[in-house]
Amino acid sequence: MKVSIITVVYNGADHIRDCIESIVNQTHPDIEYIIVDGKSTDGTVEIVQSYGTKVARFVSEPDKGLYDAMNKGIRMATGEVIGLLNADDFYRHNRVIENMVATFERTGSDGVYGDMLYVDRDDTRKLKRYWRSGWYTDNAFKWGWMPGHLSFFAKRWMYEQYGLFRTDMKSAADYELLLRFIHKNKAKLAYMDEVTIVMRDGGVSNSSLFNRLRANRDDQLAWKHNDLKPYFFTIWLKPLRKLKQYVSKPPGWSDK
Numbered sequence: 682m683k684v685s686i687i688t689v690v691y692n693g694a695d696h697i698r699d700c701i702e703s704i705v706n707q708t709h710p711d712i713e714y715i716i717v718d719g720k721s722t723d724g725t726v727e728i729v730q731s732y733g734t735k736v737a738r739f740v741s742e743p744d745k746g747l748y749d750a751m752n753k754g755i756r757m758a759t760g761e762v763i764g765l766l767n768a769d770d771f772y773r774h775n776r777v778i779e780n781m782v783a784t785f786e787r788t789g790s791d792g793v794y795g796d797m798l799y800v801d802r803d804d805t806r807k808l809k810r811y812w813r814s815g816w817y818t819d820n821a822f823k824w825g826w827m828p829g830h831l832s833f834f835a836k837r838w839m840y841e842q843y844g845l846f847r848t849d850m851k852s853a854a855d856y857e858l859l860l861r862f863i864h865k866n867k868a869k870l871a872y873m874d875e876v877t878i879v880m881r882d883g884g885v886s887n888s889s890l891f892n893r894l895r896a897n898r899d900d901q902l903a904w905k906h907n908d909l910k911p912y913f914f915t916i917w918l919k920p921l922r923k924l925k926q927y928v929s930k931p932p933g934w935s936d937k
Contacts, residue, residue, distance in 0.1 A: 682782045683711045685760030685837070689750040690729075691719035693768035696881065697728055703771035705735045709778035713737045717754045719744050725768075748846040748854045755840050764834040769881040773798070777877045781834050788871040792835045792862065794828035795877035798931065802881045808934060809882045810926040816872050822864040823911055825918025830855035831878050839868060847906070853899030857906065865907050876931050896920075 686704055690697055704714055716729050718741040726741050738757050744750040755763060762785060766772070777795075784793045796814055801807035814828040843866055846854045862868045897916045904911050 682762060682785065683713060683760040684709060684762045684764065684778055684782065684834075685713040685715060685758035686764045686766055686778075687715045687717065687751065687754035687758065688766050688768055689717050689719075689747060689754065690721065690725055690768035691750075692721045692723040692725060694721070694724040694728055697725055697768045699771045700766060700768050701729070701732055701736070703775075704766065705732065706775045707772065707778045708776050709782055711760075712778060713758065713760050715739075715754045715757055717744070717750045717757075718742075719750060745848060748848045748850075752845040752848070755837075755845055758837060761837060762834050763837050763840065765831055766878070767831065767880075769802075769883070770831060771879050773876050773879050780873060780875070781877070784871050784873055785834075785836075789869070790871035791839060791868040792833060793871045793873060794834070795832040795873035795875055796931070797829035797832050797878040797880055798876055799880050799882050799926075802883045805879065805881070806935075808930060810923075811876075811929050811931050811934075812923075812926050813929065813931070814872065817863070817870045820864075822860055823915050825915060825920075825922045827856060827859055827919070829878065830859065831880065832873075833859065835862065835868075839866075850903065850906075851899055852896060853903050856900055857903035860903050860909070861907055865909060 688700055714736050715738040716736055718725060718729065720741055720743050729736060729739055744753065751765060781793050794814055797812040798808060799810035801809060812829045814832065839862055843861055846858050848854065850857045863870060900916050900919060
């Protein structure tokens with residue numbers, strides 16, 4: 682099974698080597714690695730080019746933001762399965778893709794997802810959040826559930842049939858796409874009960890009241906755009922479910 686992995690980057694020279702190494706050292710033999718760069722000026726381009734043919738497709742040009750760049754990479758992808766991994770992040774071990782492919786083949790699913798860790802940006806031994814997605818059940822989105830976006834691998838045909846990221850959804854574009862694929866169009870899912878992605882902390886934060894209200898507004902728009910109706914409490918359950926992520930740890934984790 683051919684897998685396309687897409688990394689979007691802009692001025693990511695500090696960490697992109699970790700990201701690239703975690704992909705080119707995967708044990709799965711058929712990976713198409715695509716990097717979409719937003720015309721970086723900090724040495725990112727030179728780092729990517731140093732990997733030669735290990736990067737199957739590389740484009741460096743201005744874009745209209747994160748999700749526009751992701752869409753650009755998805756359009757270039759030729760793999761049966763598509764995954765996304767941002768430049769600050771990396772796979773937890775070198776069998777993630779192998780295990781994911783085995784899960785697809787065993788279950789006949791349309792999408793496979795796992796768990797994620799958020800770690801300190803400078804010291805990746807320091808855990809910030811543990812996103813254990815858990816098993817999906819019908820109507821789970823109405824109860825505030827969603828899988829970690831970057832842990833989600835989808836068959837390419839879903840993007841072709843159901844569409845790409847909505848670039849007008851801002852930070853809720855990933856939520857809207859997952860809602861559309863999973864809740865609206867009933868994608869058959871399989872859960873990998875393991876941590877697959879390690880993410881450096883420091884992305885768009887919803888910690889302030891203003892950001893949380895704006896995120897809730899965008900989440901509501903995601904339901905509206907798909908002609909769906911959540912429960913009256915759905916939008917507030919989503920951030921509340923995240924509270925546990927700040928106090929729980931994966932089995933065997935140590936900050937030392």
